[in-house]
Amino acid sequence: MAGAVKEAVRWEIRHERPGDAPLVDALNAASFGPGRYAKSAYRLREGVHAVAELSFVAVEAGAFRGSVRFWPVIVGAEKVLLLGPLAVQSDLRGRGIGIALMNKGIEAAKAAGYGAIILVGDEPYYARVGFAKLPPGRIAFPGPVDRARVLGLSLKPDALANLSGNIRRAEIDDPVCADGAGLG
Ligand SMILES: CC(C)(COP(=O)(O)OP(=O)(O)OC[C@H]1O[C@@H](n2cnc3c(N)ncnc32)[C@H](O)[C@@H]1OP(=O)(O)O)[C@@H](O)C(=O)NCCC(=O)NCCS
Numbered sequence: 001m002a003g004a005v006k007e008a009v010r011w012e013i014r015h016e017r018p019g020d021a022p023l024v025d026a027l028n029a030a031s032f033g034p035g036r037y038a039k040s041a042y043r044l045r046e047g048v049h050a051v052a053e054l055s056f057v058a059v060e061a062g063a064f065r066g067s068v069r070f071w072p073v074i075v076g077a078e079k080v081l082l083l084g085p086l087a088v089q090s091d092l093r094g095r096g097i098g099i100a101l102m103n104k105g106i107e108a109a110k111a112a113g114y115g116a117i118i119l120v121g122d123e124p125y126y127a128r129v130g131f132a133k134l135p136p137g138r139i140a141f142p143g144p145v146d147r148a149r150v151l152g153l154s155l156k157p158d159a160l161a162n163l164s165g166n167i168r169r170a171e172i173d174d175p176v177c178a179d180g181a182g183l184g
Pocket of ligand 1: 086089092097124
């Protein structure tokens, strides 16, 4: 039929591959700007690799559209996940890609046996996949953070109920220090 509307290509969510990293880095730079490195959440990612099996990208007709990564952190004595960065290409937002990326990551985190995910972000958006505000001050970040934006999602019953204390990196993959001597 002349003038028929062609069905929009749908994206797929797949694991991030090594070749995707430059695209992910460029998208995060464009989405969050240089100020991202000053954020408390970045202190928790310094020298630590994202959890490979929980890093996903959205791809549509072979083209990169968005990304989500998760980092391992410890809160008090519990190993949990820190969600983010999550970003979608600016001209392709509002089509459900962000939610699809998160749902894939949450599903994989649950299957991998993690108990909870936390993040710093906008509650109205993340509530769409089940996140809720944590009681202000329950988690102490290594720097300033808007306490109303600290959110959590339980993947196991009551996983957030007793989660409290300082948040820190769960491991250090690339130790560095200012004088380049390494941490020994
Ligand atoms: C946030 C982001 C990942 C959402 O990606 P997306 O693919 O557009 O998201 P979806 O299409 O799945 O969801 C879009 C819906 O969420 C809403 N939404 C997006 N960001 C929101 C926010 N910060 N607060 C409340 N609602 C938000 C949109 O208005 C839209 O609502 P609608 O479905 O009623 O139209 C994307 O906007 C982005 O990359 N932003 C820049 C980076 C960023 O801020 N990341 C989050 C860090 S906290």
